[in-house]
Amino acid sequence: MPTPYDAMWEKLNLDLDAHAGLLSVLGKFYGDIYLTQQGRLKGMEYLDFVLSEVHGLRIQELQEAKAQGKKVIGTFCVFVPEELVLAADGIQVGLCAGAEAGKGEAEKILPRNTCALIKSFVGFKLSRLCPYIESSDLIVGETTCDGKKKAYEIFSDYAPVYVMEIPQMKNACDRDLWKAELLRFKEKIEEITGNAITAPKLREAIRKVNDRRRVLQRLNRLRANVPTPISGRDVLLINQISFYDDPDRFTAKIGELCDELESRIKAGEGIVPKQTPRLMLSGCPMAVPNWKLPYVIESSGAVIVGEESCIGTRNIRDLVSERAETLEEMLDAIADRYLRIDCACFTPNTERLDHISEMAKELNVDGVIHFALSFCQPYTMEAFKVEKILKEAGVPMLSIETDYSMEDVEQLKTRVEAFVEMVRK
């Protein structure tokens, strides 16, 4: 079926037939997982719309911006400082990495036992299925794991790649390295966009990104209510969309959604009954459309009330200090804020363990489901530590290792249902 975007997609050199197939699978999947939910919020209509236009209207906006000389910077990681991109009048977007599309292609140039996320972004590129990758003037990688680090070397044969070095420890010398990397990135962005990053521009960008973090923090505070007023699936979707929607529009729309949540809470209404077991998800990021596990959890009689993940709290917990005045001070504030991210690539990484037990307590959860992508060493390894710390806190944990395929759905259902039975009071 022809769409108004065909010409644009063709210009972006997408594989039109395969892309149409991907969109129809995505649409069906979305319908099953999202649109069947009962008592959904009105504010979610906006997110349904954005998702339905994930490869359409938003890409058109990017193309229009590009026609006016703006540059698009694509990333796969929350370490890439969007503030600098925005301050140089660029647009930062998260790239496709949450579906099995192009897996076969990816396995031609990557080992089979590579994590699904890496295989996915390479597969999306090789199969010409991601309009975000095709719209990007620069793709910014980072060294958060060996798999990604090496994959970017291979990826750079197919796309313009720039890699930031993320330190692995948090000592003073690591802070120095990270600051130097920020400055190197700033230069690169200034060069790509042709715009100098000035103090007023950066101040404005910091505010803009902080505002988006603030509205997501507000959302997290509201959902912590008993009964929770919004499903975990919906919050995950909101977090996913935050990576590619226009930041100002997104902040405004999620603010409206939060208002709606407030009135629900006042009326004592929840998305599920009060006694529904409350679970928290912890671990690897879940890029669109990786909704498998959240769907299994929420159709097993539980509700997700928190995501300790890069597509979740890890990305919004800390703000960049807005007290800085000079450009130098702002860069320092950015460096400090990003170095607080408790990615499993760090050693030691006790902050993450502390955050998990704090969250479990604050959100009043009955259990934690730890999610790791198969072959993601940092998170599969940390799962053992997380389980230990939660055990001490008296919170049961279920460790799940899976990928984007559907072959283990029945197995997952049994495990998750048994866990829900176990934690139900």
Place this chain on the structure above:
Amino acid sequence: MRGSETVAGIDIGSRSIELVVLLDQKIVHQAKVPTTFDPLGQCKKLMENAKPSRMVATGYGRKLFADSSGEVQVETITEIQAYALGARHLFPEAQTILDIGGQDTKVILLTPAGRVAKFEMNDRCAAGTGKFLEFMATALQIPLESFGEFALASDRRIQINSMCTVFAESEATSLMARGEGPENIAMGLHLAIVQRTMAMLRRIGMESPLLFAGGVAHNPCIRMLLEELLGEPLIVPENPDMVGALGAALYGTRSR
């Protein structure tokens, strides 16, 4: 529960389906059929004369059964909970439950009160499950029912290195070609399963006593090897494959 109500539990596994009917917490009927390619048809056969007032399904086919059960409303619980309930009812002292079924191996650690504290299931493939034994028995042309006895006749322990069903078969075949006695190969295959099971038990932090349930608990060689490696006796119920169905039925007797 009211006095005269019968409650049925049905456990629809990958290889067999079991039914237990309770009246006043006592088993008044139990039966077992193979799953075949028509599990729902088999369930129907099994249910022919049973007209329970309450019904609980567990096992891989629980949803399928519940969705197609017609007028009787069927509740579902997972195998994990069913085995925990069934095992604790039969042996209140049991602390850990091992269930080796057709395609799944589960270990369940119980709280002192008998609730599930922690559980583990094997990964996606059938390594270390009843399916592995069934496949290997066929490869060695021994009836599955006597495979354990056959292995017990071995005169030495050989190590089978591969747990993958397909690779283990080729390993067994090449051992055979080298003149290794089939009893010894059978013993090696049994040992491979028990070693894998022991690893799961250690991972979960097993506490004694261990109750061994599921169809594979009928196998005397697996039981012997488990006791040997554990260094202590196992609890094996009289009908180890009925524990899940019993647990499901017991779930149905709780007050709503």
